[in-house]
Amino acid sequence: MDRRREFRAHxxxxxxxxxxxxxxxxxxxxxxxxxxxxxxRNGLHLRPSVNHLRKVYxxxxxxxxxxxxxxxxxxWEEPLGQMSQRTFARTIEGLRAFSPVPAVFIGGxxxxxxxxxxxxxxxxxxSLGASVELITxxxxxxxxxxxxxIEAGLDLLWVSIDGTxxxxxxxxxxGAALPEVLANIKCFRDMRIEAWLLKPEIGIVxxxxxxxxxxxxxLLQIGSRLDVTRFLVTNVLPYNEELRDEILYSRxxxxxxxxxxxxxxxxxxxxxxxxxxxxxxxxETLRLEGQSVSIGESILGEASDRCPFIESGxxxxxxxxxxxxxxxxxxxxxxxxDDRRRASRHHVIGNILEKSLQDLWNTEEYVTLRNRVQAxxxxxxxFCAGCELSLANxxxxxxxxxxxxxxxxxxxxxxxxx
Numbered sequence: 001m002d003r004r005r006e007f008r009a010h011x012x013x014x015x016x017x018x019x020x021x022x023x024x025x026x027x028x029x030x031x032x033x034x035x036x037x038x039x040x041r042n043g044l045h046l047r048p049s050v051n052h053l054r055k056v057y058x059x060x061x062x063x064x065x066x067x068x069x070x071x072x073x074x075x076w077e078e079p080l081g082q083m084s085q086r087t088f089a090r091t092i093e094g095l096r097a098f099s100p101v102p103a104v105f106i107g108g109x110x111x112x113x114x115x116x117x118x119x120x121x122x123x124x125x126x127s128l129g130a131s132v133e134l135i136t137x138x139x140x141x142x143x144x145x146x147x148x149x150i151e152a153g154l155d156l157l158w159v160s161i162d163g164t165x166x167x168x169x170x171x172x173x174x175g176a177a178l179p180e181v182l183a184n185i186k187c188f189r190d191m192r193i194e195a196w197l198l199k200p201e202i203g204i205v206x207x208x209x210x211x212x213x214x215x216x217x218x219l220l221q222i223g224s225r226l227d228v229t230r231f232l233v234t235n236v237l238p239y240n241e242e243l244r245d246e247i248l249y250s251r252x253x254x255x256x257x258x259x260x261x262x263x264x265x266x267x268x269x270x271x272x273x274x275x276x277x278x279x280x281x282x283x284e285t286l287r288l289e290g291q292s293v294s295i296g297e298s299i300l301g302e303a304s305d306r307c308p309f310i311e312s313g314x315x316x317x318x319x320x321x322x323x324x325x326x327x328x329x330x331x332x333x334x335x336x337x338d339d340r341r342r343a344s345r346h347h348v349i350g351n352i353l354e355k356s357l358q359d360l361w362n363t364e365e366y367v368t369l370r371n372r373v374q375a376x377x378x379x380x381x382x383f384c385a386g387c388e389l390s391l392a393n394x395x396x397x398x399x400x401x402x403x404x405x406x407x408x409x410x411x412x413x414x415x416x417x418x
Contacts, residue, residue: 007019007020007022007023008020009023029049029052030049034049035047035049036374036375047311047374048311048312048313049313050310050313050367050370050371050374051362051367051370052313053098053102053313053314053315053357053361054102054103054312054313054314055102055103055104055105055312055313055314055315056091056095056102056103056104056105056314056315056316056317056357057105057107057108057314057315057316057317057327058083058088058091058104058105058106058107058108058121058316058317059083059107059108059109059110059316059317059318059319059330060082060083060088060106060107060108060110060112060114060115060117060118060121060319061080061081061082061083061108061110061111061112061114061115061319062078062080062081062108062109062110062318062319062331063080063081063082063110063111063114064110064111064114064137065111065114065137065139065140065175066111066137066139066173066174066175066176067174067175068137068162068172068173068174069171069172069173069174069242069243070162070172070207070209070236070237070239070243071239072109072237072239072331072333073109074239074240075239075240075333075334076331076333078331078332080110081319081320082110082114082115082116082319083115083319083320083321085117086353087319087320087321087352087353088117088121088124090321090352090353090356090357091317091321091352091357092124092125092128093356093357094352094356094357094358095125095128095130095357096128097356097357097358098357098358100129101128101129101130102130102313103130103131103132103133104125104130104131104132104133105132105133105134105135105314105418106118106121106122106125106132106133106134106135107133107134107135107136107158107418108316108318108319108327108330109327109330109331110319111136111137111139111140112134112135112136113136113140113141113145114140118134119145119148119149119152122134122149122152122153122154123152123153126152126153126154131155131156132153132154132155132156133154133155133156133157133158133418134149134154134156134157134158135157135158135159135160135205135418136157136158136159136160137159137160137173137176137181138159138160138161138176138181138184138185139175139176139180139181139184141159141181141184141185141187141188142184143187143191146184146187146188146191147191149188149200150188150191150192150195150197150200153199154199154200155199155200155201156199156200156201156202156203156230157188157200157201157202157203158203158204158205158230158232158418159181159185159202159203159204159205160173160204160205160206160207161178161181161204161205161206161219161222162206162207162209162212162215163178163212163215164178164215164218164219164222165178165215166178166179168211168212168215169181171211171212172207172209172211172212182222182226185202185226186226188200188202189202189226189227201229201230202223202226202227202228202229202230203228203229203230203231203232203418204219204223204228204230204231204232205232205233205234205418206219206231206232206233206234207234207235207236208233208234208235208236208248209235209236209243209246209247209248210245210246210247210248211246213248216233219231232416232418233416234415234416234417235247235248235249235409235414235415237335237409237415238335238336239333239334239335239336240336241336243336244336244339249414250338304411304412304413305376305411305412306376306411306413307326307373307374307376307405307408307410307411308410308411308416308417309325309326309327309410310325310326310370310373310374311374314326315361316329316330317352318330318331320351321351321352321353322346322348322349322350322351322352323348323349323350323351323352323357323360323361324346324347324348324349325347325349325366325369325370325373325403326410327417328344328408328410328415329344329346329347329403330346331346332344332345332346337381337382337390337407340390340391341391342390342391342392342393342407343391343392343393344392344393345392345393345394345402345403347402347403349363349365349366350363369403372400373405376405376411377398377400378396378398378400378404378405378406379396379397379398379400379404379406380406381396381404381406381407382406382407382409382412390406390407393405393407393408
């Protein structure tokens with residue numbers, strides 16, 4: 001499905017670019033706002049305003065009914081809990097203060113459907129006029145739950161599926177059974193169709209590893225039969241040595257096609273069959289150092305140094321009510337960057353019970369951080385050989401202080417969130 005939209009802007013008599021009203025509202029382009037404009041080979045790229053809140057991730061709970069091989073809880077020492085009614089009420093109150101109302105994504109580092117008030121949360125968020133998405137492992141998506149979520153007006157349901165056979169699925173999703181999850185999704189889809197509704201859409205999230213990447217083609221086929229409209233594939237974040245051996249991006253991170261763009265010769269390639277004849281020479285061409293490569297006018301590596309949370313105008317609220325700049329900074333954890341253990345300390349702007357969402361969003365500290373991340377002047381800890389500073393997000397060799405993002409896999413397009 002092509003989700004691109006086209007808009008018409010015009011230049012006034014004084015040479016100023018005038019944007020359509022819809023875009024001004026959607027992206028929060030207010031009078032006096034500073035907008036970053038970048039030039040590339042295909043034209044001008046207008047970066048979104050870092051001061052416009054467009055999406056809020058809400059974590060109902062960080063507990064889960066499964067013990068997945070890929071889960072952060074395998075190495076956590078943090079307490080588990082669920083969001084209180086008071087905390088969620090304060091969140092809803094905070095959302096109401098923004099116009100337009102930000103989109104709401106219900107999910108974090110736990111299973112949202114395990115929260116007893118999850119349907120009420122969807123209903124209250126929808127009452128504001130917000131678009132609401134929710135992610136689940138699908139095991140608790142009973143017929144009754146499906147009916148309530150559809151009736152509540154949910155816009156998009158994401159389901160995590162990491163295998164397409166009972167054995168490959170159970171190998172990752174410990175404690176779950178694939179046939180039951182697929183049956184739950186089918187029931188959800190059928191109930192929506194019976195109600196003559198186009199929403200909620202259904203999306204699938206797949207965590208790619210060496211042990212399951214062969215299942216990806218069949219996952220797309222299964223999704224097609226279930227009327228899935230969105231697929232998101234992400235790499236695994238290795239929290240332990242076992243997962244470190246499962247990653248699929250150790251070479252990709254060092255390839256020139258994924259590194260930050262340099263002032264080097266341009267190589268323009270057409271769209272071409274990547275078959276058994278052309279595959280090897282094309283791949284070797286892409287990996288040659290000292291050049292910048294584009295295929296069909298799409299520039300490889302252009303997405304590097306882009307925080308997906310800053311670019312989408314997002315913020316995150318944990319089950320305790322702590323506001324963080326992104327999901328990766330919501331909790332502290334240790335993971336592997338190549339063979340190095342890297343500590344990521346959580347960063348809290350403030351708590352929703354103590355200050356309003358609007359006040360927290362507009363604090364000088366947070367505004368400064370958003371501008372710093374969009375400029376992305378951090379050291380590239382992912383690409384260099386690795387000094388001691390790269391082993392944590394405390395500071396880097398360019399003088400940046402906590403939190404530093406040069407070792408963030410999300411900013412390099414390796415890890416993705418819906």
